Amino acid sequence: MKRRSTAKHAKEVRIHTRSAAASEQVRWRAPFTHDQLATFERQVRGRVVVPSDPDYEIARQVFYRQFQCFPEIIVYCECSSDVRNCLAFAATHDLKPVCRSSGHSSAGFSINNSMVIDLSQINSVWVDRVMRRAIVGGGTSFHRLNAVLSDFGLHVPGGGCDDVCVGGYMQGGGYGFTSREFGMNCDNVMQFEMMLWNGGIVVADETTNSDLYWCVRGGMGSNFGVLLSITYQLHDVGEMYGFGLSWDTADAPAALVMLQQDYIVGPALEKLGYQCAVMIADTRPRFYMRGLYNGDQRSCAEMIEPLRDLPGTHLDIQMTGRYVELNHRLLDEPVPIPSAPDYVFEEKQSGYIDKTLDAKDWKAMLDFMATCPNPWNDIGMEPYGGAIARSDDPNSFVHRDAYMNFFLEVFWFRQEDYQTNIDWLNDFMELMAPFMNGQSYQNYPRPGFKDAENAYWGDYLGTLAQVKSKYNPFDWFANPQHIQPPMTEPPGAPPPKGPKFPDTPIVYSQAPLP
Structure with a gap:
């Protein structure tokens, strides 16, 4: 039987x-x-x-x-x-x-x-070691992906949080420690598979549905369809060197000036990936730098020697290991600092710094941080340059020319503390606005954010809207900050900025639903 x-x-x-329990309910x-x-x-x-x-x-x-x-x-x-x-x-x-x-x-x-x-159960990872490629399910977490790739000595730029999955991350750009050497996560996508609103599956790459291929990589999730899988081009990596530096409030401005002026632009710097934060430690702001160098400790030491020679520099961490180990150690286990309580509430806002700040400007930022209403709020900085800036219209991720992505996170545990922290967040972003270009990282959206479309996609918005109307004509996967349908342009208006696409047909790998 x-x-x-x-x-x-x-x-x-x-x-x-379920049916038996429901039969006892009123309706x-x-x-x-x-x-x-x-x-x-x-x-x-x-x-x-x-x-x-x-x-x-x-x-x-x-x-x-x-x-x-x-x-x-x-x-x-x-x-x-x-x-x-x-x-x-x-x-x-x-x-x-x-x-x-x-x-x-x-x-x-x-x-x-x-x-x-x-989609969290669509999480397979298939690796071709010879061709250095991986086909990854759209619901795959970086905890899983990094662990699998590490066994092959291969790598694709990924985020710091292990729980984040590739689908939404890639569609919003995707920044990680190695992005300055290998580009944003979306720059490493060779092909993807997506299900459209009507159940049809399309494959997109440089030659097939090239318009969708360009748009999805930076166009943000919930705009074009359901991302099923991604084919990544991978990179050979071995052991890397990780380090952590920090400065107190008095010494931090000099370090910030040096980082912006000497550690963002330059080919020799591309193997040096780093992220920075200002957090409250012992009731005062402290500036932290966490770096990962794709090479040996000696070469990295020579590169960061000017930073280590600054007054007040503290060496918090130094270790050698695989990317999967260093990424976790540098971001999840930095040094003893106040941790936000479990089940805490959080809001964040991002902006792109495109101007040079002097020591006085950075001091003003640190002074404002000293007014923080709780010990958990923090400032984050993700420096760009390198492979991110070299790319010329490879996809719809528009934020290529900025010095860094600058963002603020606020936390509250009690509902009565909400407005205090939100007001503080708004005041902080107003303080930093003169140094920003008006754009914002679409992977860090904020509820109620005004003019989100232009902040996320800038001059590419028109092209994104046109292509979206082709693949998602009924805006099925909309969210409050989605790409709006294209508006009718007046006669003689210039075409939207972005590459010109051939009129390629939609290629279904399976028949769409009736």
């Missing part, structure tokens, strides 16, 4: 348990019936969660706990057919789908009150 698989048996138990408020839900759940391989399920409270949470939404349905997709079934179910029952890989959107764009298509 044929026996049913354990997974199918568990799904049937879940369906019948079913969902826009679909129990029978419709049961039919759908049997169609997908992944797990389906609805509000009556015991695991719903956990399933609806995202990284930023202030976003408390209550979806009608959450689906943990395991394959592309699951995603297609989700889109068909959404269309049938008038649901608004939103995609979630890790739930790290700082503006809460990966959760809503309708339908969540969770």
Whole structure:
């Protein structure tokens, strides 16, 4: 006698348990019936969660706990057919789908009150060592990807947080320690596979659907479709040298001036990746630099010797190892500093510094940081230059010419502390505005951010809107800061800035839904 698989048996138990519990309720408020839900759940391989399920409270949470939404349905997709079934179910029952890989959107764009298509189970990693390529599922976390690539001695620029997944990260650009040598994460994409609103799957690269290929790499998630997989060009890396330096408030301005003037522009500096932060330590601001050098300790020591010779420089960390080890050590375990409480609320805003600051300017920043309303708020700096600045219209990531991405994170634990921290954040960004170019990193969105479209995409916005209208004509995956449909230009208006694309047809690897 044929026996049913354990997974199918568990799904049937879940369906019948849910149905039995619901029969005792007064009414079913969902826009679909129990029978419709049961039919759908049997169609997908992944797990389906609805509000009556015991695991719903956990399933609806995202990284930023202030976003408390209550979806009608959450689906943990395991394959592309699951995603297609989700889109068909959404269309049938008038649901608004939103995609979630890790739930790290700082503006809460990966959760809503309708339908969540969770991609975290589409997380395979296939590596071709000879060709130095990897095909990576859109829901793959960097914890998984970095660990797999490390075994092959290969690398692609990645973020500092292990929980972040490649899908949303790549579509927003993707900055990491090695971006100054190898470019943004989106610059290393050779091809990707995406499901469109109608269930059709398209492949995009330099020759096939080249307009979509250009737009998605920097165009931000929830604009064009559901990203299923990414093919990366990888880089050979061996052991690297990691270090940490820090300065107190009095000595930090000189270090900041030297970093901006001498450690951003220059070919010899590209192997030196670093990130900086100002945090509160012992009730006062302290400036931290965390660096990773793709080479040996001696070469790095010679390069950073002027920094180490500055008055008040402290050497906090020095170690040699693989990227996966150093990335974790440098960013997750720096030095003893106040940690934000568990389940803390957070908001952040990003801006791009494109002007040179002097010691007086940096001191004003540090003085303002000294007024911080709690010990957890921090300033972050991600220097650009190198391979990031060399690229000329490779994709829609427009932020190429700035010195650094500069952002502020504020935290609060009690709701009564919310407004104090938000006001402080706004005042800080106003203080720094004269040194910024008006743009903002789309991977750090902020709720209610004004003129977000121009801040995220600048002169590329017109091209992005035109291409979006081709692949996502009904704006299915919209969020509050999405790319708006193209507006009718007056006669004689100049064409949108960006590359000219051939009128390539959409190539479906599977037939779209009717």
